[in-house]
Amino acid sequence: MNAKTERVAIHLDNRSYDILVGTSLLDQPSSFDELAQGGDAVIVTNPTVAGLYKLRLLASLRGHFNETLVIEIADGEAYKNLDSLNQVFDALLTYRCNRKSVVFALGGGVVGDVAGFAAACYMRGVAFVQVPTTLLAQVDSSVGGKTAINHPLGKNMIGAFYQPLRVIADLDTLDTLPDRELSAGLAEVIKYGPIADDTFFSWIETNFDALWSRDKKALAYAVKRSCEIKAWVVGQDERESGLRAILNFGHTFGHAIEAGMGYGTWLHGEAVGCGMVMAADLSRRLGLIDAGYVERLTRLIERAKLPICGPALGVDRYLDLMRIDKKSEGGEIRFVVIDAPGRASVRSAHDDLVRDVITAHTA
C-alpha cells in the first residue's frame, strides 16, 4: 500500500533542505525538481544497491541532468576509508565533474558518509543529495549533516559537517532490506521515544507489527517522526556541543560492545539496542525511572529481534573500552540517561553502579 509523500523541512539558515518520505519517490520526476539543473549527476553507490536501484534512479535523473556517472564503492563498514574516498575523487576528476555537478548517495550509511564527505571536499564543496536505502540511513543520516570516513586508529575520525540539498527517503527500497538491517534501523527509531517523545514510544509499541511487516504507512510515520525529532535536537546544537549528545542514548555501552567484539561482528544498531537496555537500567539504578519503563523498552527491543544481553567481554574490559570513547573526558565515562520517559541528559555514574549494570546484562 502506498503512503502519501511526507515532507520534513530542516531549517538551517541558508543550508535548509527537505526530507521527502514516501513510496515510488525514485520514479517521480517531482522528487528531483528544483535541484541544480544543467550540470552532471554523479551517483555513488555499492554493487548490491546498484543492482537493485541504479537504473531507476538513472532514468529519473536523465531528465534533469546532462551527463550521469555511476561510481560503485565496495560494500561494508571496512570500506568507509580513505581508499574509497579517493576512488570517488579519481572518478570525479577523470570525468571532469565541475562545481555544478550534483553527487547522489544511493545506499546506506557507508555510501552516504563517503559520498557526502567527497561532495564536501571536491572543489571545496559541490551539491549533494541523499537517497538512503536502509532504515538506519533514513532515520539517522538524513539529519545532522555528519559525514566521515574511518581511520585505522579510529572510527569517523576524518570528516565534515556538510548538509545535503535534499534527502529522498523512498520507503520502497526497504522492501529489499535484510531483516537483520531492518532490526538495526528499528533500534534508532525506538531510541527517539525514550530520549524525546513518550507519545511516539507508545505509538511504536502499538504499531510495532505493522513496522515489522514493512507496512508503508507505518514506516512513513516512523521515518518522518524520527527525522523530526532528530532535527529538533540537532537544530538546537548543530556542531555537537551539548544537547545533541542525547542522540547517543545506548551508544556508550554499544560502542564498547562493537569495539570489544571487533567492528562488524555486531551491527551498530544491534549494539545500540542492547546498549539502550543497559543505559535504561543504569537510569533506573540512579533512581530516575522505574523498573516498569525499563521492562517496556526491553520488550520493544526484543520484539525488534535485537539482542538485550551483551557479550561476555568481562566487566573491566567494558569499562576500559568505554573510557576511550570519544565522549569521555579526562577518563570519566559519560552516559546518556533517561531522566523521565521522553527526556534524557548526559551525566557520569559511579563505576560500581556501571559494574552492576554490565553484570546484570551480559551473558
Add this chain to the structure above:
Amino acid sequence: MNAKTERVAIHLDNRSYDILVGTSLLDQPSSFDELAQGGDAVIVTNPTVAGLYKLRLLASLRGHFNETLVIEIADGEAYKNLDSLNQVFDALLTYRCNRKSVVFALGGGVVGDVAGFAAACYMRGVAFVQVPTTLLAQVDSSVGGKTAINHPLGKNMIGAFYQPLRVIADLDTLDTLPDRELSAGLAEVIKYGPIADDTFFSWIETNFDALWSRDKKALAYAVKRSCEIKAWVVGQDERESGLRAILNFGHTFGHAIEAGMGYGTWLHGEAVGCGMVMAADLSRRLGLIDAGYVERLTRLIERAKLPICGPALGVDRYLDLMRIDKKSEGGEIRFVVIDAPGRASVRSAHDDLVRDVITAHTA
C-alpha cells in the same frame, strides 16, 4: 626597526577572527591570548621553517597548552597531496589529539593548506591558527578560508572553506625568506592595487624600495592593506560565486604559464606577475585603460624582479591551457580585466585579441 602590531578584523558572523601583523609576534605571549586553552597544540611545519622558528613558537605555546606536538611535512608544492594530509591525520590520532586540540600552521602556502584542511576534517573540525612565514601566505592565505590539496589530475581540487581562529603574521619571519619568494609575494601585493585600490597602487610605487629592503614598517602596511582589501572582496562573496573572481587578476595567463612550463618551474607569483602584464595589456586593447597605466604596472612588476615576458609556449598552447582553467565555462575563457585603475571585472575576449596579447608578451 620594529613596527607596532596591526590588527585586521575579519568579520564572518560566528567565525570572525583577527589577523595580527607585526614584529616579534612569535615571542609575545599576547599573540596567543584568548586561544582555546587547556588542550594540546599541534604545529604543522616543514623542515626548513622548523629549523628556523619551531623552538620559538614552541616556547610561546608551552605557556598556553598542555602538550605540544610538531609534525613536519615535506617542503614544496609537490607534497601538497593526500600523503602529506594523511601523515598529519596519522600523527593527530597516534598522539590522541582531541576536539580541544589546536592546529598551528607554521610555514608558507603548502603548510597552511595541508594543516588547514587537516584541521577542517579531523574529528569534523578542530581549531586552527595560521602562522604564515612567507609574504605570499601573509597576504593571500590569511584571508578567505581556502584550504586544499592537489590531486594528480588537478591543483587544489580537494579541500574545504575553513576559517582560522587567528592569523599571526610575524614580519620577522620574512627576514629569512629567499629573494625569489619575496618577489613572488610582492606580485600578490601589487595585484591589490589595480583591482581594488588605486591609492594603494601609488603607495607601493612610492615605497617600493622600503618593501624590497624588507623595512618592517613598510611591510606591515603592505600586509595589512592587502589583507583588508582581500577581506573586503571576500566578505561580499565568501563562497566564490562572483566578485571574488577579481582576486584572480593575472591568474588566467599565469596558470597557463605554470601548467605549460610544468608546475614548480615558475613560482606561482612569478607567473601571476607576468600574467598581470598580459591581462593589463588585454584591458588596454579592450579600450578600458590607457597605455600609461599598463606601463606603470609593468614597471612595478619589473622592479619586483618578476618576469614581464612569458615563455614561448606557442600561442595555440596558451589558448588550450587557458581553456581548461577552472574558471572557463563551456570552453569560453574568462579574464579578469581592469575597468579603470582600482576597479576590475570578469569577462571574455575575442581569441584574436588574446592572441595579440600573447604574441606581444612572449619571448
